[in-house]
Amino acid sequence: MKQIELKKLFPFFFLFLFSSGLFAQEAEIVTKLNAIIKPINTLAPDSSFDDIDFLSGVLREKKIVALGEATHGTKEIFVYKDRLVRYLVAKLGYRAITFEADFSGLEVIDNYINGKADSAIIGNNYKPLFKWLKDFNKDKIEQDKVHIYGLEIREFSLAIDRILSLNWNISQQDKTILLGIRNIAFEKIDKQSLANFKEVCSRLPVNVYTKMLLQLIDNYQNFIGIKSKIGVRDKFMAENAIALQESIPNTKLVIWAHNGHVAKSALYNKPTMGEYLFKKYGNKYHVMATDINKGYVSVRTLVAKTKSFSSAQPLYLPEVSSDKAYEYYFSQCKFKNFILDVNKATVDNQLRSFFNQQKEMRMIGGTSTPLNKKLAILTNFDTIIYFNETNSL
Template identity: 40%
Template structure:
């Protein structure tokens, strides 16, 4: 009798649970079915293989002022390889001539000299740029392209910030031989000291020199040798020192994007950075670089994000008191709370998803207007996922089901 009562009691709960599962499965099937209507297959990842799957973008992107190329990790082969392809597409098909990287300004300046024939070696003097096999191949292509063009039609590349103080201070010292000797000596002491060991007194001392440096009226030869701009980078880094989670970095990155954009002849820019800097929301309660750019440029700011389901990436892993660069495997995301759960079930393993086109379909508008987790891994191992609303933050997604670490 008791067993019968238990069966009667729990039967409705079992049926309700089963119905819920079936409903969830139906919803998943509907989402995937609609995704399959709008996704376009990615063909060869080889940058030399042509732009067939990107041709549909030509009309819409030609008038954009900033086209941002994102990456879900800083260490994925497929992302860097395909971003090389996108760079070539934007240069060859749409005439873009300026590219800014989430990298050190001085380091990228040397690489710009390489692609413009002023340096014979691909030098990386101050770190801060992912000089790996994939980006080396891109730089070699850019150099070959530039060597066939007059100066007015060549591509230039820029770094968006100062990484540490050494690079900018060396540049300022080289540019300002008439600075007072005591100022020079203090600047030399400052850039030779280990970044992590700088004291409040050190920071205060160099802040006090900013006025002297500005008054020295160092030359403004070009956007590539604008020393007043480099003083701005130095000041930004001083303000940021020890305050990494207060939104300063993204605010300054956005300021620097605008400065570079306005100092390029065409007033158009390709922007290369991590997805989380490019997306149009907030992190830790502060606007991202993308949020600042969206506010200023509106629809002229266009974000292409990258995403993956599983695979390896080169990231910095904490070991004792320091970090080591290692290849880390990220397993499949198995739960419906992640976008990748749906993407991995689509008919193409790798695909292009035009978000603005997709949200015209009611089912997908609802799906992309809700917060789900997405792969967003920076230079370090964690965090691995980040909750966001795709419809508000990205315009296009490049999805790769399985990835490998960069070379």
């Protein structure tokens, strides 16, 4: 009788031992992470950089440092990226900041931070950073000033207004072409009109702006008529970043964009901007991704009745509870918010295997779905900046 009972209990003993082994492995990974992570002591952008100066040895000689964001609507991410930009500018000599944004719109703000305009319309989330850049540039000679750039064309009106405002020697025929295009929505323009726009721009004085404008037009001629834009923007933004990096002597770029754009591999079956840049620059391209566990983010949610999206509103994300996600392990670390050097971590074979696994990671765009993406951190990111709990913008 006792022998039969033991046989019945054997599967439970096996399950217990198996579970214990898993828990021990989790604990070992967390222990090893605890040995290398650095605490985030402050979010304040204007605080001392002493606690992050350990990054200088890694970032000083890069050609491009990409600052990713797990969501477009998280306060802690924006504030900390602000701090990192200031560090890269003030301590490591970075002088070009590029954004996943409209080129002409950013030029208006560039004029503001370089004293060419008294004011500019700036979103509240970026105001502290652009005010700091303006103050930084105030007493600098031109070659030491910071400039900001957008990596896309998102509308024609700003670009055309800018061209006309410079009083370049433009013929009446070219002005007529520009004014005819000015109010066309970007996604509505036809290829012939865009070709006409390019022809006019090719007759403008040659400088960084017109070079970039022509580069953008070349890229976006292929954008028209494509139903799925996933991956298409990435190719063009990468080409524009490369054109910009190569058009300004001795320029090191900072890229401010979503994690999904700066990642080094094809996350959505199309090459990312980061994949193109990684192939071009190798280890001179460095990705600092941000990650979050729980808290509020600002997103647009799907309205079921109308099948449209609402305006941005707070959405609460519960704590990650699955060991199939990286955040499950990060949330058990000794620091609530921390910086992790992935390349340093993967010197350890167990951590290298861990970060090479396809696990879920927070990947939230402007909408409430999807919230996660399965990926391997090792093949996509060099540094992880982790926040355990967040607030929405």
